[in-house]
Amino acid sequence: MLFPKKLKLLFFFLSAPFFLLAQQGKLQALIVDAETNEPIIGASAALLDQQSKAYVQGAQTNVDGVLLFNAVDFGTYAIRITYVGKQDVLQDNIKIQATSGTNLGTIRLRDDGNTLQEIKVEGRAAEMKLGIDRKVFDVSQSLVSVGGTASDLLANVPTLQVDMDGSVSLRGSNAVKILIDGKESAMAGSDINSLLQSLPANAIDKVEIITNPSSKYDAEGQSGIINIVLKKNIRTGLNGSVNASGGSYNNYMAGVTLNYRDRKFNYFGSYNFNRRNSPGSGLRNNRYLHNNSEINNTEESSRKGINNTFKLGADYFIDDKTTIGVSGNLSIRDNDRSSSLFYTYRNHPTLNGTSTRTSTQDESDLGYDLNLDFSRKFRREGSELTANFSYGRDTEDGVNDFIQTYSSGMPNDGRINNTSEDGKVINIQLDYILPLGEDSKFEAGYRMIIRKSFDTQFSDTLNVQDNNYYPDYSISNDFDMTNTVHAWYANYQNKLTKRLGYQIGIRAEQAILNTSYFTKDPSIPVGQEETKGGLDYFRWYPSAFLTYEVGASGDKVQLSYTRRVQRPRGWQVNPFPDVSDEMNRREGNPNLMPEDIHSLELSFAKFYSKWNFISTLYYRRMNDVMQPYIYNVDDNSVTYSKWENLTSSNVAGLELISKVNVTKWWDVTWNGNFFYNKFEGNSDYDIQEQKGFNWNTNINTNLKFTSTWSMQVRGDYYAPNIRPQGKTKYMTGIDVAVKKEFMNKRASLALNVRDLLDTRRFGATTITPQINSSFEHRWMKRMFNLSFSYRFGTQDNSSKKRPQNDSGMDENGGNF
The missing domain is CATH 2.40.170.20 (TonB-dependent receptor, beta-barrel domain)
Incomplete structure (x- = not known):
């Protein structure tokens, strides 16, 4: 076979020189519960321009409660931190002046004391996110799919269609690769449609639409990849x-x-x-x-x-x-x-x-x-x-x-x-x-x-x-x-x-x-x-x-x-x-x-x-x-x-x-x-x-x-x-x-x-x-x-x- 010679070209590509890095700073903080002092996982933060309050970057805390913004241009910013059941925190006049970064130390989130009668949006996750090669749709709050199956839910995701046999199409093409938690489901056998019709909609957290997948992912799929991410419980x-x-x-x-x-x-x-x-x-x-x-x-x-x-x-x-x-x-x-x-x-x-x-x-x-x-x-x-x-x-x-x-x-x-x-x-x-x-x-x-x-x-x-x-x-x-x-x-x-x-x-x-x-x-x-x-x-x-x-x-x-x-x-x-x-x-x-x-x-x-x-x-x-x-x-x-x-x-x-x-x-x-x-x-x-x-x-x-x-x-x-x-x-x-x-x-x-x-x-x-x-x-x-x-x-x-x-x-x- 010819592919060993071609693999040499691949390894040559891997060793090619890389471009020089741009000089920018970073911003870091530790987000904890004000009552228990325990790190909070999954708190959302928005980095804002100090003067216009325009959105700059978004991030979430990791498993250790650490919040990190990379590649931040030098300047003055504000940061807003939100989490379900906690009071929002807004911190102003944060200066990024050195490539070594700025550390805000520990930020404590207190319980939200607002009464249930108030009309407000309570820490709802971002419904759409644009990545370098994908669009991510949070479907965990979808109501029209409640009591339905994964097929019912996918029919409610922008850019997707589901036909009478449960076949899923992306931009009008049903030649699409469907993954569950980033993997091809072996349990589906030759019929992924039947599996989708047996998977409850309330088990799904988000759907990732990758119309132009990078080389990291399978090349198969004419119109792209649909990745179904199931809900995970992170509470102890x-x-x-x-x-x-x-x-x-x-x-x-x-x-x-x-x-x-x-x-x-x-x-x-x-x-x-x-x-x-x-x-x-x-x-x-x-x-x-x-x-x-x-x-x-x-x-x-x-x-x-x-x-x-x-x-x-x-x-x-x-x-x-x-x-x-x-x-x-x-x-x-x-x-x-x-x-x-x-x-x-x-x-x-x-x-x-x-x-x-x-x-x-x-x-x-x-x-x-x-x-x-x-x-x-x-x-x-x-x-x-x-x-x-x-x-x-x-x-x-x-x-x-x-x-x-x-x-x-x-x-x-x-x-x-x-x-x-x-x-x-x-x-x-x-x-x-x-x-x-x-x-x-x-x-x-x-x-x-x-x-x-x-x-x-x-x-x-x-x-x-x-x-x-x-x-x-x-x-x-x-x-x-x-x-x-x-x-x-x-x-x-x-x-x-x-x-x-x-x-x-x-x-x-x-x-x-x-x-x-x-x-x-x-x-x-x-x-x-x-x-x-x-x-x-x-x-x-x-x-x-x-x-x-x-x-x-x-x-x-x-x-x-x-x-x-x-x-x-x-x-x-x-x-x-x-x-x-x-x-x-x-x-x-x-x-x-x-x-x-x-x-x-x-x-x-x-x-x-x-x-x-x-x-x-x-x-x-x-x-x-x-x-x-x-x-x-x-x-x-x-x-x-x-x-x-x-x-x-x-x-x-x-x-x-x-x-x-x-x-x-x-x-x-x-x-x-x-x-x-x-x-x-x-x-x-x-x-x-x-x-x-x-x-x-x-x-x-x-x-x-x-x-x-x-x-x-x-x-x-x-x-x-x-x-x-x-x-x-x-x-x-x-x-x-x-x-x-x-x-x-x-x-x-x-x-x-x-x-x-x-x-x-x-x-x-x-x-x-x-x-x-x-x-x-x-x-x-x-x-x-x-x-x-x-x-x-x-x-x-x-x-x-x-x-x-x-x-x-x-x-x-x-x-x-």
Whole structure:
């Protein structure tokens, strides 16, 4: 292989000379509780210009209660320190005059004596934060998602969309990498959507959106990375919470979380139960051009699921600098889906009249993962080595059967499909951070991930003459896939001037894909029943970020470039047909190539005292775009589609995110994404050039009527979006929630209504030389939900052994 020679170039890059550091000062203080004299973890501080009181920097206290501002320009400042339940502290006339820095000593925060009847915002965390390569959204206070799942919550995050199958899209693309606490969830197996629909929304603290990830992170993900950060308890002693909710259509959820922490150990565990029931409906019109016929159908469906998730783990704090953690997750999921479709046939040569199709799908899923984490902080401040080993397995067994009855006297159709999936993921990761000065740091690491899956399908077809089922070997098969990726990366961050900073990085990945597919057809000669395939390639993935700080208010301009990849999934390369829908047969392509993506962004962040916004101009070039391609329609109007590298595409857009604090008790957040999409034509597949302007927007408003009553309203609109063989239809909806806190804010009761106007429907049109197709589907009707939550335990936040980065991913930036 060629990659050893290329690695020499990587090591040469790591040893390249670095730029000189800019001269700036720093500001430091120790924040403690005035009553107990214990350090306070997570207190927020804003550094302000002394004269204008404009925002300069934001920071939080670390595990030792230390507050640190780095890279502060010489001058005179004020500092404001806030913490939940404590009085704000404002200190003026702080002078930064020497590179050695200024130490404010110990600052003591006293209890807030204000009465509960006062109307005020009480230490609410920043809802949005702009980092050097990400946007961070605090969703811990989201009301419209209370009693829902992670999928429900992600649908309320700016720039994200969730479709009828729970698939998450970022800027209109569902080719996105989803991480949980900075790691790929091995427990999800091949279906991250099912895991998101079983994860309760109230377990999530924040969501990180990384549209242009640096070389430190996996190169996979066309539109970027979504990192879901789960809530952590940092209080000492025994703490926990219980919650329960119930809603329309017999939807229920309940959970308990426990945490015990002392100076040497942290033990944590949780259990969550979720019962889902989503009634839906849909309609479809297919017009077949080769015989001028039509098939229309209407559908009523129901999706039900019972999910049980368990988590258990412990952290051992060997000393102030070394931590070992072990944790495990278990998920037991049972999902059922039933549907009834009514077909009408017009002008069809072989089909006429009507038919009714009823189908059921039962799936049982067992998934688990084991994680071992190690972190070691060194003498140099900020220097750290982290390591992670994880192993996960997910097994799923399913039965899908249908029966189709025709009014014209044609023979009935029937089929039973038995499926089994067994997926395993092994992950080994090492990361090292080395600060080289006030503004510079070097990062390097290695990751190996192995994904193995074995899928089997056995199909029986109804014989109408004796009303018995017999094996159908033409679609009975086994599919074995192993996907291995070795990755090495290096990043260097520094400043050219006191305002101009940069980060450059390189990632080298060796990707190896091996596939084997076996037919169960006994007529195939021995030795010919197996077909092997594979792909082995090495690529460089560079990244570069250039950031300029405008003025003293924390405003930023950032230019970034990254190269990324989108690799095919198992179902996209499995050549055996999926016949879950007899009228639409789909198959994978073992020769499918990965997409190659080049991404360029220019961002500007503006911070005012009551109004902040982020604007991003972006461009994305994608080669070898993977899409399902309809290549045939037979005489019975059955469509056949196959995954192909159809074309190349160019996307250019403008994304805007803005938050306005209208009053102390009312804020509004708005997000808009406006983009131009162009799919190039491909004569080999008879695809014409497709281009058009698309946009989507959402708005979220929070109102705090009193210290214990609050309300949230959210609305969204998604305009039609083009695809290589058609376009999606528009979609819109409104969610509303009201919350009441009581028992000294340890307990709360929330009522929310999802899709208040009952308007959310997903639809699309497909246009090919053989067929014009249009469909619309409503996967969930208007839903009411009532939720109760109670928190118990100590109020001491003084533990000194908390890792600084719970998400497993770096954060740098200003608060919203």
